[in-house]
Amino acid sequence: MNRRIIPLIMCGGAGTRLWPASREVHPKQFLSLFGARSTFQDTLLRVSDATLFERPVIITNNAYRFMVLEQLAEIGLEADVLLEPMRRDSGPAIAAGAAFAEARDKDAIVLALAADHVVRDTPAFLAACREGLTAAEAGHIVTFGVQPERAATEYGYINPGEVISGKVRAVAKFVEKPDPVTAAGYVEAGYLWNSGNFMFRAAVLTDEYRKVDADSVRAVTDAVTKAGTDLGFVKLDEAAFGSAKSISIDYAVMEKTARAAVVPVACGWSDVGSWHAVWELSSKDGDGNAARGAAVFEDSRNCNVSTDRALVALEGVDDLVVVATQDAVLVSRQQDANGLKRLVAKLKAVAPQVTEDHIRVHRPWGSYQSVDNGDRHQVKRIIVKPGGRLSLQKHHHRAEHWIVVRGTAQVTVNELVKTVHENESVYIPIGAVHRLENPGKIQLELIEVQTGSYFGEDDIIRIEDDYQRS
Numbered sequence: 001m002n003r004r005i006i007p008l009i010m011c012g013g014a015g016t017r018l019w020p021a022s023r024e025v026h027p028k029q030f031l032s033l034f035g036a037r038s039t040f041q042d043t044l045l046r047v048s049d050a051t052l053f054e055r056p057v058i059i060t061n062n063a064y065r066f067m068v069l070e071q072l073a074e075i076g077l078e079a080d081v082l083l084e085p086m087r088r089d090s091g092p093a094i095a096a097g098a099a100f101a102e103a104r105d106k107d108a109i110v111l112a113l114a115a116d117h118v119v120r121d122t123p124a125f126l127a128a129c130r131e132g133l134t135a136a137e138a139g140h141i142v143t144f145g146v147q148p149e150r151a152a153t154e155y156g157y158i159n160p161g162e163v164i165s166g167k168v169r170a171v172a173k174f175v176e177k178p179d180p181v182t183a184a185g186y187v188e189a190g191y192l193w194n195s196g197n198f199m200f201r202a203a204v205l206t207d208e209y210r211k212v213d214a215d216s217v218r219a220v221t222d223a224v225t226k227a228g229t230d231l232g233f234v235k236l237d238e239a240a241f242g243s244a245k246s247i248s249i250d251y252a253v254m255e256k257t258a259r260a261a262v263v264p265v266a267c268g269w270s271d272v273g274s275w276h277a278v279w280e281l282s283s284k285d286g287d288g289n290a291a292r293g294a295a296v297f298e299d300s301r302n303c304n305v306s307t308d309r310a311l312v313a314l315e316g317v318d319d320l321v322v323v324a325t326q327d328a329v330l331v332s333r334q335q336d337a338n339g340l341k342r343l344v345a346k347l348k349a350v351a352p353q354v355t356e357d358h359i360r361v362h363r364p365w366g367s368y369q370s371v372d373n374g375d376r377h378q379v380k381r382i383i384v385k386p387g388g389r390l391s392l393q394k395h396h397h398r399a400e401h402w403i404v405v406r407g408t409a410q411v412t413v414n415e416l417v418k419t420v421h422e423n424e425s426v427y428i429p430i431g432a433v434h435r436l437e438n439p440g441k442i443q444l445e446l447i448e449v450q451t452g453s454y455f456g457e458d459d460i461i462r463i464e465d466d467y468q469r470s
Contacts, residue, residue, distance in 0.1 A: 005133065005199065006108050007047040007056040008097035011040050011064065011115035012084055016344045016355060017273055020328040021306060024356040029116035030067050033278060033292070040068075040115040041075050046122050047111065048077060052129065057100055059084060059093050065233055066364035066467065082227075085238035091252035092220050092244040094198070095209055096236060099224040102202035109136050110205070112198045112249075118281055120268025128265035132199045135168040140261035141200040141208065142168065143254065145192025147266040151183035154273055156194040156250075158262050159186075171260035174250065192264055196271070198249065208257045216252075219244040230468060275321040276334050279304035289314075293324075302334065326359045326369075364467045365390055366443070378455045382436075384409075384444040389437030391465035398452030398459065400428040402436065407444035410437045433463060 015027035022028035029040045037045075047053045056079040060068050068081055082100060084093060094112050101108040111129065119125045132142040145158045154177060161172030174194065178186060210217040223241035227234050245252075254260055270277050282290035282304070289297045293307035300314045307324040314320065323330040332340055347355050360369040365388035372379040378398075384390070384407075392412065402411065403425040411418055411426050412435040419439075420426050428434045430452065438444035462469065 003107070003109055003133070003137065004050075004052060004054045005047075005111045005129065006054045006101045006104070006202075007044075008094065008101065008110050008112045009040070009043055009047075009056055009058045009079070009115050010060075010090060010093055010097075010112065011068065012059060012061040012087060012093065013116070015116060017340065018275060018278070019340065019344050019347075019355060020323055020325045020330055023354075023358055025063065026067070026358055026362060027064075027116075028272065029114075030064070030071060033272070034118065034281060037075070038071060039118060039272065041071050042119075043113055043115050043117065044072070044077055044079070045075060046119060046125060047113070049126070052126065053111075055079060057082065057097050059097050061087065067362060069364075080234060081232070082224075082234045082236060083230075085223075085236060085241050088241065088244050088246045090196075090249045091209070091247040092216060092241065094249045095206065095217060095220040095244075096224055096241070098200070098202040098205045099221045100234070102206065103224065106203065108202040109133065110200055110202050112200075114196055114271065116272055117195070117197070118268070118270045118272055120281075121266070124265060124267040125269075128263045128267065129199065131167050132261075132263040134166070135164055135261050135263075136199045136201055136204075138165075139201065139204050139259060140164065140168070141198060141205060141254065141257055141259045142261045142263055143171070144195045144197050144199075144269075145262040145264050146195050146269045147264055148187045148191070148193055151180060151187050152193065153177060153180055153183050155271075157183075157186045157191040158194050159189070159191050160262050160264065164261055168261050168263055171254075171262050174255050174260075192262060193269075194250075195269055196250070198254075204259065205253065208259060209253050212256050213245060213247075213252060216244040216247075274340070275304055275306075275323065275330075275332065278306070279321070279334065304334065328354050363390075364388070366438075368448075371447075373455070376451060376453070378450040380448040380450070382444075382446050382448050384436065384438040384446075386438055386441050386443065389466060390435060391460070391462040391467075391469070392433060392435045393463060394431055394433045394461050395452075395459050396431065396461070397454035398450045399430045400434075401449040401451075402426050402428070403447045403449075405445045405447060407438060407442050408440045409444055409446060410439045411435070435464075 011029045014024045015022045018028045030038050058079045059082040061084045101110050136142050157175045159173040160169035162170050223236040226237035279290050284290045288302040291305045294311040295305040296313045298315045301318045303320045305312045305322045319334040321332040366383040366385045369381045409420040
């Protein structure tokens with residue numbers, strides 16, 4: 001086996017099925033749900049063996065670009081990062097990744113993976129990749145069919161057909177998510193769960209896509225050809241990419257192509273599509289209760305608690321999900337994933353902020369978190385990474401007072417540049433041009449007290465910005 005595989009990691013989705021932990025600005029693929037690393041990081045590490053895989057390609061959107069870089073740096077990996085101007089579902093995303101890979105190598109083999117999946121048996125996953133590689137080189141579009149562990153109704157299924165080579169089978173049929181009785185029948189008949197991950201020659205995927213939607217393929221190819229660069233990111237051309245039809249790769253290609261093949265695999269896979277799935281993958285006590293954060297259970301069974309800060313105590317309840325963040329609390333039944341979907345849809349109408357933003361807001365230089373606010377004041381806790389700095393900016397409606405709690409700050413106020421140490425403070429009047437940066441080797445932590453008549457983010461007038469934000 002000489003040819004190596006180019007991993008294509010898709011991580012541009014919003015993922016509100018794990019609300020309130022997962023939100024638009026910080027979706028589930030970047031959360032640490034099962035230990036110190038996110039599923040995005042685990043996915044990258046799973047395909048980091050240089051004997052089998054080449055440098056990965058990541059496709060995401062503009063809002064997540066610095067989160068991607070930060071999490072790459074945490075695990076010591078590098079990648080090419082493509083930025084989608086807007087979401088167009090997995091079809092155009094995978095087609096763009098294929099076009100980019102083919103420009104790098106006309107015979108490129110691509111492994112397209114969702115960044116929010118869990119694989120508990122990496123050796124089994126890698127064995128499936130090696131099994132599928134021969135079929136992909138021969139011109140098949142290979143998907144990975146997971147051996148069912150139960151009659152799941154939340155997954156689509158694949159009916160495997162005749163043997164192609166080794167363990168690789170042709171795809172006789174893709175079927176949609178079934179009801180419980182149908183799911184049990186599928187499992188009995190030897191159907192496989194459809195994992196939504198694929199391996200293919202880039203040129204083959206493009207050719208098969210072109211047969212059913214030549215205009216979208218032309219649009220995506222143009223978006224790659226006309227792409228610009230920005231701070232090391234590859235920015236797909238907005239006008240071209242925007243003209244591609246929004247559609248999943250399953251509907252666009254896999255359900256229409258005669259080249260579909262499937263590798264059966266048992267690798268402890270889950271798409272972590274609900275809090276119940278998180279519970280299934282978590283460690284539990286003797287009564288089946290799982291906890292992430294501080295939780296106490298009394299006369300309670302099969303409950304799942306995730307809490308950022310507050311202690312959660314459950315008494316006399318079974319089969320509940322309780323998720324407590326600093327601005328929202330979810331109480332839900334374990335099994336009703338569709339109920340959460342309906343709830344989030346209702347929240348988007350009545351309280352959209354809690355589906356979009358966390359109290360802690362991530363920025364390329366670090367993060368900030370609202371602590372208190374009133375009609376004429378707002379208090380934030382600000383964290384700046386070593387070497388990070390905010391934009392050179394000013395405000396028309398608020399003054400700011402910074403108190404350094406930890407680390408050392410370098411502060412610019414108009415023409416003055418000064419160093420501010422722990423337990424020291426600095427005042428920035430309304431209209432003053434100012435900047436905050438961390439010249440040290442440890443995190444800079446400070447408390448910011450804003451006073452004035454308006455505190456919206458649109459009162460930040462950026463004069464210079466390392467991250468080229470408007």
